[in-house]
Structure formats: structure tokens, C-alpha cells
Amino acid sequence: AQKITQTQPGMFVQEKEAVTLDCTYDTSDQSYGLFWYKQPSSGEMIFLIYQGSYDEQNATEGRYSLNFQKARKSANLVISASQLGDSAMYFCAMREGRDSSYKLIFGSGTRLLVRP
Amino acid sequence: GAGVSQSPSNKVTEKGKDVELRCDPISGHTALYWYRQSLGQGLEFLIYFQGNSAPDKSGLPSDRFSAERTGGSVSTLTIQRTQQEDSAVYLCASSLSAGELFFGEGSRLTVL
Numbered sequence: 001a002q003k004i005t006q007t008q009p010g011m012f013v014q015e016k017e018a019v020t021l022d023c024t025y026d027t028s029d030q031s032y033g034l035f036w037y038k039q040p041s042s043g044e045m046i047f048l049i050y051q052g053s054y055d056e057q058n059a060t061e062g063r064y065s066l067n068f069q070k071a072r073k074s075a076n077l078v079i080s081a082s083q084l085g086d087s088a089m090y091f092c093a094m095r096e097g098r099d100s101s102y103k104l105i106f107g108s109g110t111r112l113l114v115r116p
Numbered sequence: 117g118a119g120v121s122q123s124p125s126n127k128v129t130e131k132g133k134d135v136e137l138r139c140d141p142i143s144g145h146t147a148l149y150w151y152r153q154s155l156g157q158g159l160e161f162l163i164y165f166q167g168n169s170a171p172d173k174s175g176l177p178s179d180r181f182s183a184e185r186t187g188g189s190v191s192t193l194t195i196q197r198t199q200q201e202d203s204a205v206y207l208c209a210s211s212l213s214a215g216e217l218f219f220g221e222g223s224r225l226t227v228l
Contacts, residue, residue, distance in 0.1 A: 033214070035216065035217075037217075043205065043221065044219065045207065045209070047216045047218075091158060091159065093159075095214065102147065102164075102166065102214045103161055103164040103174075103175075104149065104161070104209075104217055105161055106158050106159040107158060108157070108158040
């Protein structure tokens, strides 16, 4: 079974509007972490935001916020006031704490295109 | 160093040859990861090193793939008898234990 599911292969958003990128996860652990990374066409991986499973507040970093719904096992990324530079691939990832192996598993990604 | 360094940045090889890809993590980072990314695809986990613990090799696709980490620092990913389906970008990342991952720029492997 997929550990991390991103159901939107591609998304469009108008510049200056907000967009939500979906991510659902599957784990039986109580302790885990959720990450979002951005990969522009240059190929570099840029860390955006992190949410711990015990965090009560939704994580926010500037224009990025994470809509964490633990019961639904979803960790959607919200980008507010989209900019042209936000056009990129976005990956959701999860780290479980099982057996001290903290490997990070990535979803298949969502390609976001911001229209001027 | 300032960031994760990978070499070579590009490697073209013939089918059946062995290749070695190198990763120099951020100084002090105890965890090191290798991922593979095929064109337009997500990141496929290969192997994870954490301190002196036994590596998590659960993502290695076949016994042609191996990796080692010497002295808790530099890591080498070796692919023996390369196949065309091994063509991809191989990404290395490091982190402070359970922290965020810092990625290198990747090694693009092309197998002819």
C-alpha cells in the first residue's frame, strides 16, 4: 500500500490566488512527521514546511501552511498569494519513527503551474 | 562543507559497466539518504544510514546496488552491471538525526 498519496498529478492556479495541494498518508505509528518539499525545474529539492504528529497547531512558514487533519490522515499544503516562482513540483513526505529507522518516504508529487 | 556535495554531476556509461556515485554530506549530519528519481517521477528511497546503526537497505532494487558510508561521513553508491533502466538522477541527502533533509544537486546517470 502507498504510504504517501498525492492524487493531483498537475494543478493550475492564477497568480495571487491561493492553492491547496493534497496529501494523504498511511501509518500505524503514533509518532511521525510530515514534510513538504519543492522541486523547481532546476532540480534542487527545497524544504518548505514540517508538521509533527503531536503538534496541535497547523504549521505555517510565510506563504505556506499545512492543513493537518490527523483523523483523516491528510496533510495538505496551502500556498497563499501564488507567485510565478511557485511553479514547480511539490512533494509530500513522511517519516515514521518505527524501529529507529527514520527514513523519509516521498509521494509521487504534484506539478503546480502558476498562470500570470 | 556548506552543503551536500555529489559527484559526478553527470555520468554516461555503457550497459554492463559498474558505476560509483559519491556523496559528501553536511559536516556533523548523522543521517545520510540515497534516493533515485526517474524523469518526471517521484523520489524512490534506496538506502538510509544513521550513525553507527545498521543501514536500512530496504529500498535497494536489486543486488546490483550497494552503498557504504565510511567513517560516518562520505558515502558511495555502487551500481554493478548497469542496465538501461538504471538511468535516473541519484539524489543524496543528509540530516541531523530526525530533522529536515538537505539534498545535493544529484548525479545524473545515463546508461546507453
